[in-house]
Amino acid sequence: MQHNIKQKGFAYSIRPITLDDAQFIIDVRLEDEERNKYVHKISPDVNLQINWLNKYFQTPDDYYFVIENNLTGEKEGLISIYNIKDNVAEWGRWVVKKGSMAAIESVDLVYKVAFEKLGLDELYTKTIENNTSVVSFHSSINAKLRQTLVNEVELENVKYNVVEQFVDKEHYFSNVKNLLEEKALKIFQRNLKVSLGGFEFHHIGVATKDIEKEFKSYAMLGYSKEDKFDEDLNQGVKGLFITAKNQPRLELLENLENSTTLDFWLNQGVKMYHFGYLVKYIEKAFDVFTTKLRAKIISPMKESTYFGKRICFLMMNNMFMIELIEE
Numbered sequence: 001m002q003h004n005i006k007q008k009g010f011a012y013s014i015r016p017i018t019l020d021d022a023q024f025i026i027d028v029r030l031e032d033e034e035r036n037k038y039v040h041k042i043s044p045d046v047n048l049q050i051n052w053l054n055k056y057f058q059t060p061d062d063y064y065f066v067i068e069n070n071l072t073g074e075k076e077g078l079i080s081i082y083n084i085k086d087n088v089a090e091w092g093r094w095v096v097k098k099g100s101m102a103a104i105e106s107v108d109l110v111y112k113v114a115f116e117k118l119g120l121d122e123l124y125t126k127t128i129e130n131n132t133s134v135v136s137f138h139s140s141i142n143a144k145l146r147q148t149l150v151n152e153v154e155l156e157n158v159k160y161n162v163v164e165q166f167v168d169k170e171h172y173f174s175n176v177k178n179l180l181e182e183k184a185l186k187i188f189q190r191n192l193k194v195s196l197g198g199f200e201f202h203h204i205g206v207a208t209k210d211i212e213k214e215f216k217s218y219a220m221l222g223y224s225k226e227d228k229f230d231e232d233l234n235q236g237v238k239g240l241f242i243t244a245k246n247q248p249r250l251e252l253l254e255n256l257e258n259s260t261t262l263d264f265w266l267n268q269g270v271k272m273y274h275f276g277y278l279v280k281y282i283e284k285a286f287d288v289f290t291t292k293l294r295a296k297i298i299s300p301m302k303e304s305t306y307f308g309k310r311i312c313f314l315m316m317n318n319m320f321m322i323e324l325i326e327e
Contacts (some may be wrong), residue, residue, distance in 0.1 A: 001055070001058070001059055001060055001061065001062050001063065002014055002016070002057045003063055004016060005063060005065075005113055005117055005118075007109045007110075007113050007117070008070065008109075009070070009086065009105045009108065009109050009227065010070070010105065010181075010184045010185050010187070010188035011066055011069065011070055011071070011101065011102075011105055011182055011184060011187045011191050012068065012070060012076070012102045012105045012106055012109065012184075012242045013067075013068050013070055013109070014065035014066065014067050014071060014079060014106060014109045014110070014113070014322075015062070015063060015065060015066055015068065016063075016065065016066075017053070017056075017064040017066050017078070019050055019053055019054075019061070020077070020234040021053075021066055022046050022050045022053060023046050023049075023051040024075050025042075025049055025053075025065070025078060025202040026042065026043075026044055026046060026049055028075075028077065028078060028095055028096070028097055029042050029095060030042070030044060030116070031097065031098055032098050034097075036095065036133040037155075038127075038128045038130065038134075038155065038160075039095065040155065041155075041156075042221060043219050055217035058136075058271040059082075059085075061082065061084040061089075062080070062081075062082040063080060063082065063113070063118075063325070064078070064080045064082075064093065065078065065079050065080065065109075065110070065113075066078060067079060067102045067106045067109075068291055069102070069191065070188075071191055071192065071195045071288055071292055072195065073292075074089060075097075076096055076097045076100040076102045077094070077096030077097060077098075077102045077103075077106055078093055078094065078095050079091065079092075079093065079094045079099060079107075079109075079110050079157065080092055080093035080112055081108050081110060081113065081118070081120075081123070083293060084118075084120070086091050086117070087120055087121040087122070088120065088121060088122040088123075088124065089109050089114060089118075089120050089122070089123055089124075090123070090124055090125065090126065091123050091125055092125060092126070093116070093126075094106070094107075101187045101190065101191060102186055103137070104141075104180060104183045104187060105180070105183075105184035105187060107176070107178075107180065108142065108180035108181065108184055108202060110123070111123060111167065111172050111176065111177070111180075111185075114235060115169045115173075118173055120169070121168060121169050122166055122167070122168040122169065123166065123167055124146065124164055124165065124166035124167075125138060125143070125164070125165050125166070126149070126162045126163070126164050127151075127153070127162065127163050127165070128153060128155075128160045128161070128162055128163075129160060129161040129162065129163050130160060134184055135165070136161050138165040141179060141180060142167075142171070142175045142176050142179060143165040143166065143167050143176075144165060144166050144167065144168075144171065145163070145164075145165055146164045146165065146166050147164050148161055148162070148163050148164070148234070149162040149163075149164060150231060151204070167257075174213065183308045192288075194281065195284070195288060196279050196281060196284060196285045197280035197281050197284070198278065198279060198280045198327070199277070199278075199285075200277060200278045201248070201275065201276075201277055201278075202247070202249065202277060202278050202325060203241065203248065203249040203275075203276045204248050204250050204251070204272050204274070204275055204276070205249050205250075205251045205253055205272070205273055205274040205276060205323065206252050206253065206269070206271050206272050206273070207253055207262040207265040207270065207271055207273050208252050208253060208254050208262075208266075208267050209266060210254060211238070211239070211240050211253070211254045214252050215240065215242060215252060218242055218244075218250065218252075221244060221247070222244040222245065222247065223243065223244040223247070223250065224242060224243060224244065225239075225240060225241075225242055226240075226241040226242055226243045226249070227241045228240040228241065229305055230306070230321055231256055231308040232256075232304065233305070234255070234302045234303055234304070234305065234307035235255050235261060235299075235302075235304070235305075236255060236259030236260070236261040237254060237255060237256060237259065237261050237262065238253070238254050238256060239251050239252060239253045239254045239306065240252045256268055260314060273321060274313060274321040274322060274323050274324070275320070275321075275322050275323070276323040276325055277322060277323065277324060277325065278290060278325050278326075278327050279324050279325065279326065279327065280327050282301070282309075282310055282311075282312070282324055282325075282326040283301075285324050286301065286312060286314075286324060289316075289322075289324070290314065293316070293317075294317060295314040295315060295316050295317070295322075296315040297312070297314060297315075297316065298313040298314060298315050298321060299312060300311035300312055304325070307325055307326070309325065309326035309327070310323050310326045311323055311325050311326065
């Protein structure tokens with residue numbers, strides 16, 4: 001059916017399928033014959049796929065989605081909710097591109113749509129018993145086993161048993177949701193590093209009124225001086241990097257004379273006010289954070305006296321400030 005339901009996750013999102021996705025459906029379904037041998041065959045004729053989609057748009061209670069990568073905007077898979085009856089629905093038509101990490105989060109997004117937007121009580125899947133990797137996947141995310149249906153599906157003149165597994169609303173929120181979200185967050189972190197060509201923690205920035213006075217307190221915790229810069233006119237600060245075994249590197253910062261760069265944080269009583277990260281491609285990183293992750297620009301890209309490369313400061317939606325440092 002034609003719908004406007006979207007759901008955004010950490011690394012991936014799902015959005016309604018359109019006629020423009022017809023060729024993608026064919027490509028992803030036919031991409032890997034071995035991997036998709038337990039999926040109904042489709043024709044490579046795009047016109048036939050368009051005809052199927054037009055029929056789908058007229059089918060009530062059938063929600064077909066494209067899975068997209070939040071960082072790249074690329075399509076990476078397909079997933080659906082259908083056969084809704086008595087507030088229970090089946091989900092399937094699930095396929096992701098070879099090499100994609102979208103599987104785990106796409107399932108979580110479908111559960112969220114089902115239970116939070118459609119108000120369903122249960123989602124179930126029917127997987128061919130021989131497709132052991134998918135049956136195991138559902139078990140690994142705490143889906144419940146309902147039954148095995150004998151000779152339920154016929155593909156290429158061969159009949160297969162089908163394993164029916166399900167997750168009800170209460171079970172999702174108590175036993176599935178946190179598991180999937182934790183895995184999805186790790187996948188986002190991996191995708192972010194791949195997209196940016198690296199994303200390595202470097203330091204925590206600490207606002208101080210007097211660097212040397214502040215350092216004495218950290219020295220008591222095992223910190224020692226690593227390197228310093230006497231002035232960075234572009235930022236209006238001077239700084240000292242300090243390190244300690246098994247503790248994060250800190251950058252103690254102090255306003256230069258007549259500078260107000262750190263005043264906001266000092267007046268708020270906030271010392272550790274930003275995290276610094278090394279990125280290989282700072283312009284790409286800047287674009288990803290500002291356009292894809294909707295971070296606000298606090299300080300635009302400029303040359304750093306200490307690093308001799310470009311840096312910028314961005315504020316995430318949770319008011320967490322990061323510094324991007326060009327490697």
